[in-house]
Amino acid sequence: MKRRNFLQLTGAAAVATYGLSAAARPPAPTGVNAYRQARRFADLPCGRIAYVERGTGGAALFLHGAPLNGFQWRGALDRLAPYRRCIAPDFMGLGYSEIPERQSVAPAAQVAMLASLLDALHVGQVDIVASDSGGAVAQMFLVRYPARVRTMLLTDCDTEPDSPPPMIKPVLDMANAGTLANDTAKWLTDKNLARATFGAAVYHDPAILTDDVIEYYVTPMVSTPLRRRQYHEFHKALAPNSLAGIEAALKRSTVPVRMVWGAADRIFPVADAAYLDRTFARSLGVRQVPEGKLFFQEEFPDVIAEEARRLWRVG
Template structure:
């Protein structure tokens, strides 16, 4: 074998053997970059963590689900930052927001916190993109501040007849008994279990939850006795139904609304999307994602970006 052929083959083999390490490094960099860019806003509600991408007069507000945080929207933020000033906060009681003891973590209080955050960021109106319990907060925000919402994209989330969903009753019971934080803490020492249980229930491909991503989601929830108590309180505040009595008001909304729904979700099914489609007078219809489960937004950011841009042009 000629020397140059040997060197070529050796380089190819080394590149192939390095591929897994490069993939892991890329995932690590993704979390590290997001962590390094995290910002905080000091509000009467506490020190609210948020991510921000892009600039310009038009803004979009991304609301995450539980037990996630703003990292859920990282792919969408990168894809949409050329079109909007993208803002993704961590809800009180979740993520990296630092909340004093005694602060209400109910959905109504979360909506008030968002208004205060937008005021501090000098942002008057927003296009909202929301997921899971964040969708419940988005609906309350729309009713309290209709003049501040240009459009609303709802992905698998609570609706008035289905909030909190019966399917999460075991989680709510653990929160009531004070054991949910302990169970979540196990994710930090057994990431394979986290992927096989939580991950498999809410992601099409739970393998995308690297050990570092699991740590970024779970660690703040169990980082202190106060944070554990607030994690429980966040879930306790989901009952009784925070959306009770809002249907008639939502029927009068003039805001364009688009449903983008994971059709494989066993918690918020397509029936919930159809309810919203019939509820909002200015509904822009439904896009179903066949493989999508509850947190498909993290796995299919191209779809979120595509649908958001269409809605914003409507």
Template sequence: MKRRHFLQLTGATLAAVSLVQTARAAQPPATDAKAFRAMRKYANLSFGRIAYVDRGTGDAALFLHGAPLNSFQWRGAIDLLSPYRRCIAPDFMGLGYSEVPEHQALDARAQLEMLVALLDSLGIRAVDIVASDSGGAVAQLFVAHYPKRVRTLLLTNCDVEPNSPPPGIKPILDMARAGTLADMTAEWLTDRAKARATFGAAVFVNPAQLTDEIIDYYVQPLVSSPLRRSQYERYHLALTPNPLAGIESRLAHSTVPVRIVWGGSDTLFPQTDAAYLDRIFPRSQGVHVIPEAKLFFQEEYPSVIAAEARRVWGMR
């Protein structure tokens, strides 16, 4: 390991220990689904009617969710960070409450161009990006193709060029190809115990936190019509071929400050992916691993996200 990376993975992490331990000790109640729904806005773009939340003032922060989630994933972090940033949290096309035409492309590059159009419509030139899962792949494309529009980047468990899409989602892709993924997901609306025992147990430390209200907010738009079911499956099919192929050389020349926060018990994106990101970004501020956390720990530990975001924003 290079000396620079060793120092980042030890000294920088130790410096943040007390801050993160305090953040993990007491997670405040987050905005509930009813209140979050009331915040939802829509932007009429050439891509379609894009759902997003816009909360707070000042410099903008852009929150990019994972699949099969939507912007609701970031509600707790937005609660904590909206006093410091204008928090913009869109729903990706094919997921959440965004409504797009039948033949709209849903691949990562199309999602990127949608985000740029959304920011332009809101008069936002540059953002601090906070991203998860497949949203992290879009975030890396954002840095590669629009580097002057990204101030900082906070990456949590997500795709990297050598692991995109991860082999662990092959069963999901197989169901999408067979046209059965939406049917399986719809079952979570009638058998919420199954949702918690399968999906919840795979991606959360505490599956019980996936309440009926949360399940409904995530699942209902995905299966609300034949078109939405098809787009939900097409979103997953668009994860191949690798959307990050060839991106490493661009990221290796990035001047964007990057902080990496990783769930150490995630079965899709191992800690070696975090180390890879730390190695290729020249201005990486190191990796913080949460040993027990899984893929969607951001929802369970919003105070950790808020603390790490403020850290990379220079607000320690």
């Protein structure tokens, strides 16, 4: 029987809506330069994997969305490093990870990469915090390595019935046509274009995409012909549905799972969170972020930190 700590709505998924509380004295935010200086690399069989690590104690693994990298979680790392050894890798094909030409960047290969990374860092179990396509990888990691996951905090992300979501079909079409990298590279010379298109679609306030943030996200993915091909391959690998058939295994999971969802997200609607709430046997319900779009985690890191601490029972 599921544990319910939040309101029941019409006998279906527990979906609670809370205000956007903030810590009285939030830490000074980590900027691009500080994050860049903190970046490390792990030499693994699949390549040279970029990651940032902060804090000590039990490990927490932060999985970003596309076309972002681990920098997406900088605010959460600022707030959660006192409680966990926070590890934020860059997925293969995105960010600053460097992999050979024939290395797969499909979700299953990302799962294997994460397991290899945790082995290299001498990490057994983790609390997973995930977003977007990283949420699909998180679910696959849970099924493949159930003993390695203590808890899971999922934000707007793929579900088996909604992967890939219809709203990203134009992006996948550009990847298949080989034009996505060129279109993305335009953001480096026209930052306002990035904010008006991509930014407006996935952030409540696109101004969070400052010029240096855009450069940090975009530059590595379009830096060489190989990286552009890998950027395309990452998106091409999102279809067909990598989560097909996973529901039964998720229903058997005994891992506590909490969903935190942007209520203004048009890509992954709140119905996807409700589906996950019904599916996980130990779901702890859904918190809606009223103004949140797909990448609200960057804008409202206090919400992520608050929910993670509750889930981890710390602080």
